[in-house]
Amino acid sequence: MAIAKERRSLLVSTVMVFFVFNAHHLQVMSCPDVQATNCTDQDRKLLEFPLNLEYLEAEFFLFGALGFGLDIVAPNLTMGGPSPIGAQKANLDPFTRDIILQFAWQEVGHLRAIKKTVKGFARPQLDLSKKAFAKVMDKAFGRKFVPPFNPYANSYNYLIASYLVPYVGLTGYVGANPKLQCPASRKLVAGLLGVESGQDAVIRGMLYAQAGHIVYPYGVTVAAFTNKISDLRNKLGKSGVKDEGLVVPKAMGAEGQVIGNVLVGDEMSLAFDRTPEEILRIVYGSGNESVPGGFYPKGADGEIAKSYLVTVGNKV
Ligand SMILES: *[C@@H]1O[C@H](CO)[C@@H](O)[C@H](O)[C@H]1NC(C)=O
Ligand SMILES: *[C@@H]1O[C@H](CO)[C@@H](O)[C@H](O)[C@H]1NC(C)=O
Numbered sequence: 001m002a003i004a005k006e007r008r009s010l011l012v013s014t015v016m017v018f019f020v021f022n023a024h025h026l027q028v029m030s031c032p033d034v035q036a037t038n039c040t041d042q043d044r045k046l047l048e049f050p051l052n053l054e055y056l057e058a059e060f061f062l063f064g065a066l067g068f069g070l071d072i073v074a075p076n077l078t079m080g081g082p083s084p085i086g087a088q089k090a091n092l093d094p095f096t097r098d099i100i101l102q103f104a105w106q107e108v109g110h111l112r113a114i115k116k117t118v119k120g121f122a123r124p125q126l127d128l129s130k131k132a133f134a135k136v137m138d139k140a141f142g143r144k145f146v147p148p149f150n151p152y153a154n155s156y157n158y159l160i161a162s163y164l165v166p167y168v169g170l171t172g173y174v175g176a177n178p179k180l181q182c183p184a185s186r187k188l189v190a191g192l193l194g195v196e197s198g199q200d201a202v203i204r205g206m207l208y209a210q211a212g213h214i215v216y217p218y219g220v221t222v223a224a225f226t227n228k229i230s231d232l233r234n235k236l237g238k239s240g241v242k243d244e245g246l247v248v249p250k251a252m253g254a255e256g257q258v259i260g261n262v263l264v265g266d267e268m269s270l271a272f273d274r275t276p277e278e279i280l281r282i283v284y285g286s287g288n289e290s291v292p293g294g295f296y297p298k299g300a301d302g303e304i305a306k307s308y309l310v311t312v313g314n315k316v
């Protein structure tokens with residue numbers, strides 16, 4: 001009978017829907033824990049890479065606010081990696097210190113979140129010395145600052161130095177997201193991206209409020225510092241403009257309408273993306289993912305970064 005036939009085909013299609021749903025569901029479910037699948041392997045490499053940046057952020061913010069870092073507050077997250085070189089407590093006003101301390105603990109959380117998903121690697125050797133930051137500033141301005149830029153000297157300097165930090169991670173998360181296979185990986189990256197973007201926004205907002213302030217003794221405004229740092233990162237990244245300072249030509253502002261640029265965005269005000277290679281070129285300060293230096297004197301860790309260090313070696 002017609003009705004029975006209809007019912008049967010309904011039953012068949014219902015079963016098929018369930019089957020398709022379950023097959024999809026199973027694939028999704030099998031993703032996070034099966035180390036052997038390629039899906040997980042690609043995701044693993046992409047998820048472990050940002051540990052390099054999260055270690056740097058955690059140490060810079062912890063030391064800046066407290067005068068000590070992961071070795072004291074979460075030694076097992078370091079997995080025995082060496083202590084950072086030259087990190088120290090910054091001379092911060094109470095408001096700035098309050099915010100940096102919040103960021104510091106957030107970074108500890110980020111390290112825990114990534115390590116819960118991928119085993120990762122030990123803390124790489126980080127150089128957070130005054131000298132490492134001074135080198136970046138000299139390079140950004142194309143001249144030697146006298147006295148050398150000291151990120152720990154006061155709140156202005158520390159916030160300018162902090163301008164260097166979450167934004168690079170942010171662009172990396174935007175870049176990694178479409179390459180990730182598993183929903184669980186994308187969820188983690190979206191969660192990290194949300195908070196990194198927030199940190200970047202707070203730092204930029206605090207700097208924007210003082211954009212015209214002339215940083216002593218360099219005779220350079222806060223806005224000029226951010227523009228020079230962003231220009232340097234664009235140059236080192238070698239992939240066009242993906243970085244903008246606090247004040248831009250009107251054509252680069254949101255919808256070509258404004259010169260204020262408290263947040264960075266492309267022509268549709270979407271966040272820029274960067275690949276791990278671009279990020280390595282920037283954080284090494286060398287413009288070359290195979291030539292370590294800058295904040296990572298011995299190179300970054302993880303499979304992606306190490307694949308470029310074959311001739312240089314990455315052992316401590
Ligand atoms: C998955 O990865 C393994 C080992 O890396 C490789 O041998 C295999 O061909 C890959 N399979 C697919 C479908 O890409
Ligand atoms: C660190 O080690 C302690 C003691 O072995 C353990 O209780 C704690 O859960 C570990 N924490 C992390 C984040 O692995």
Ligand SMILES: *[C@@H]1O[C@H](CO)[C@@H](O)[C@H](O)[C@H]1NC(C)=O
Binds near residue numbers: 289
């Ligand atoms: C990057 O450095 C490596 C190792 O020194 C070198 O072989 C390569 O040519 C460099 N690449 C660029 C684009 O300069």
